[in-house]
Amino acid sequence: MVAHRDGPDGSPSTGDDDLFNTLAELDGVAGVGPSAMESLYRCAAAFDYLVADRDGLLAFVNDPYLATFDRLDGECGLRSDSARNIVAHRDGQDGRHGTGDDDPFNDLQELDSLPMVGLDTIGALYTCAERVGVVVDWTPPGTTQVLVVPSLEALDGALREVVLEDLWFRARNMSGAVSPEDVSFSKAEIYYSGTKVAGYMVEFDALQIKEGLDDGTASHFVKVSFLLDDYFRVTATHLSEGSGTVTP
Numbered sequence: 316m317v318a319h320r321d322g323p324d325g326s327p328s329t330g331d332d333d334l335f336n337t338l339a340e341l342d343g344v345a346g347v348g349p350s351a352m353e354s355l356y357r358c359a360a361a362f363d364y365l366v367a368d369r370d371g372l373l374a375f376v377n378d379p380y381l382a383t384f385d386r387l388d389g390e391c392g393l394r395s396d397s398a399r400n401i402v403a404h405r406d407g408q409d410g411r412h413g414t415g416d417d418d419p420f421n422d423l424q425e426l427d428s429l430p431m432v433g434l435d436t437i438g439a440l441y442t443c444a445e446r447v448g449v450v451v452d453w454t455p456p457g458t459t460q461v462l463v464v465p466s467l468e469a470l471d472g473a474l475r476e477v478v479l480e481d482l483w484f485r486a487r488n489m490s491g492a493v494s495p496e497d498v499s500f501s502k503a504e505i506y507y508s509g510t511k512v513a514g515y516m517v518e519f520d521a522l523q524i525k526e527g528l529d530d531g532t533a534s535h536f537v538k539v540s541f542l543l544d545d546y547f548r549v550t551a552t553h554l555s556e557g558s559g560t561v562t563p
Contacts, residue, residue: 375444377419379412391443397431460507486539490521497522515543
């Protein structure tokens with residue numbers, strides 16, 4: 316890989332460099348196969364190169380309803396001590412989430428620094444987070460900047476109109492939410508390539524199954540996401556598991 320990238324002179328950043336343009340080109344290098352590609356992916360994630368995936372993974376491990384010990388230990392295939400250390404760090408000394416001593420993960424280095432957590436564990440977490448729909452990298456090719464819009468009121472007029480008059484109804488239909496109040500805007504992302512808008516992502520939270528509403532316990536939520544091109548046309552949709560608390 317290094318020889319291919321650096322060219323015949325073996326020195327980086329010279330005129331004969333041959334940078335990789337596609338994953339197929341990388342996969343075509345002698346000795347590079349699925350195992351090497353997976354290792355590169357995990358290493359790139361650990362060194363914070365996969366920004367969109369990184370944010371999704373951190374959202375997953377910081378969510379006490381999604382990343383439970385049972386899920387990490389079972390479905391995700393982590394070692395029991397790895398899963399226990401992740402949950403213990405996140406939930407703090409009292410062992411309960413949602414209290415003042417919680418210590419959510421701020422970056423992958425913090426996660427990687429835990430005992431019994433390394434590249435293999437992070438790779439397994441990525442796979443598990445992707446399976447439950449948290450890690451989804453929809454960043455359009457050529458994106459140089461991502462602007463996150465956290466509220467409906469902060470959207471510009473055209474995108475807000477699309478959200479209210481089209482996407483909100485699609486989100487309700489996709490989620491199966493019974494009441495209009497069960498679907499709420501979560502966030503939007505605006506992707507820029509230089510100064511030009513390259514696309515949008517709009518995400519909704521939807522209450523799919525109402526359980527335990529009398530005592531305000533966690534109910535089953537889903538996240539509905541839409542990828543739009545720069546003309547506001549929907550190019551992809553995604554429905555993933557979420558979590559939330561309803562206070563009567």
